Amino acid sequence: MSLSAEQIEKNWNEYRKRVNELFPARANALNKMYDYFEERMALMPASSTDHFHNAFEGGYIDHVLRVMDCAESLYNTWEASGASVDGFSKEELLFAAMHHDLGKAGFPQENGEVYITNDSEWHRKNQGKMYKHNPNIPFTMVPDLSLWTLQHFAVNVSWNEYQAIRIHDGLYDDANKPYFISRSPEAKLRNNMALILHHADHMAARIEYEMWRDKKPSVTATPVTKTVTKKTTSTELNAQDLFKDLFGDN
Numbered sequence: 001m002s003l004s005a006e007q008i009e010k011n012w013n014e015y016r017k018r019v020n021e022l023f024p025a026r027a028n029a030l031n032k033m034y035d036y037f038e039e040r041m042a043l044m045p046a047s048s049t050d051h052f053h054n055a056f057e058g059g060y061i062d063h064v065l066r067v068m069d070c071a072e073s074l075y076n077t078w079e080a081s082g083a084s085v086d087g088f089s090k091e092e093l094l095f096a097a098m099h100h101d102l103g104k105a106g107f108p109q110e111n112g113e114v115y116i117t118n119d120s121e122w123h124r125k126n127q128g129k130m131y132k133h134n135p136n137i138p139f140t141m142v143p144d145l146s147l148w149t150l151q152h153f154a155v156n157v158s159w160n161e162y163q164a165i166r167i168h169d170g171l172y173d174d175a176n177k178p179y180f181i182s183r184s185p186e187a188k189l190r191n192n193m194a195l196i197l198h199h200a201d202h203m204a205a206r207i208e209y210e211m212w213r214d215k216k217p218s219v220t221a222t223p224v225t226k227t228v229t230k231k232t233t234s235t236e237l238n239a240q241d242l243f244k245d246l247f248g249d250n
Contacts, residue, residue, distance in 0.1 A: 008058035012042040015061050018068070022094055026155055033153035037105050040113055044105065046208070048115055050128035053208035060105075063204060064098055070207075071097040071200035078196060087191030088160045095157075096164040096197050103145030107137050108152060114142075143168065160193050170198040 003011070019030050034041065046054035046063035054063045071093055079085045106113040115131040123129040140148075143166045150157055157165075167176040182188040189195065211217070 002056045003058040003062060008042060008061075011058060011061045011065060012038075015065060018065075018094075018098070022091060022098075026095075029153055029155045033149070033155065036108060036153075041105050044113065045115055045131055046101070046104070048118075048129060048131040048133065050130055050212060051209065053205040053212070055128070055130045059208075060101070063208060064101065066204040066207065067100065067197075067200050068094055068097040070203045071197055074196050074200050074203070078192060084192060088193040092158055092160045093164070093193055093196060096161045096168070096193070097200060099146055099150060099161075100165050100168045100197060100201060101142055101146065102149050102165075103140065103142040103147075105149065106134065107145075108149065112137055141173075160191065164194040164197045167194050168197050168201055170202070 016031075016034060019034065020027050023030060042061060043057045045056055045059040046052075047059070049055055054060065072090070075085060075090060075093060104114050111134070113134055114137065116134050118124050118129050118132045120129075120132075123132075146165050147157070147162060163179075167173075167179050170176060171180055178187070179189060179194070
């Protein structure tokens, strides 16, 4: 599965639009961060292996937009079903959804990305490992780097947002067990935001796996009217050349 150049551009424009519309009080700091990461983030994958989810150019932004949409849908479902949506705001939920995997962008330095193209054709063909982890950056868990990156760019984060980003992987991460397996009322999560985000991320990843399995196109990507050259519609583009075609040389 892959995205066309038009889909990548449309997703990135939608992503930046949501920053300004949903988080106006933090838009300046967020836009500085996204201006810095633009070339890397617009094209980076959401995972390293094809049967995980969105392991292709533009896969990260496609995934995050889907998580945001799933989070909002689940928020409405929980509320309509009688579950409490008190104790947090929809803005907090969508902020956490937008930034839950921010750490996958890597470190804010040259060649600091987490995923780099796998130069082993055998691993790509036989194991679906389209990308490999960059050996030149420190090992870190994604939620930790997500939160570090936000503070590095002076983006304010509420406790609800911090906690939801930190534990969004649920019980897939053993370190999260104390938050999800409580032995007393006092130890239970004070609101449902982290649960909704975890379910939204899981839902989005499952949808993306099924699209890969069934070879279906992304449901979040729609055509745009911009005319592109034959070069920009090729799925074999070099990432750097593709970025220049979409966003210019700046």
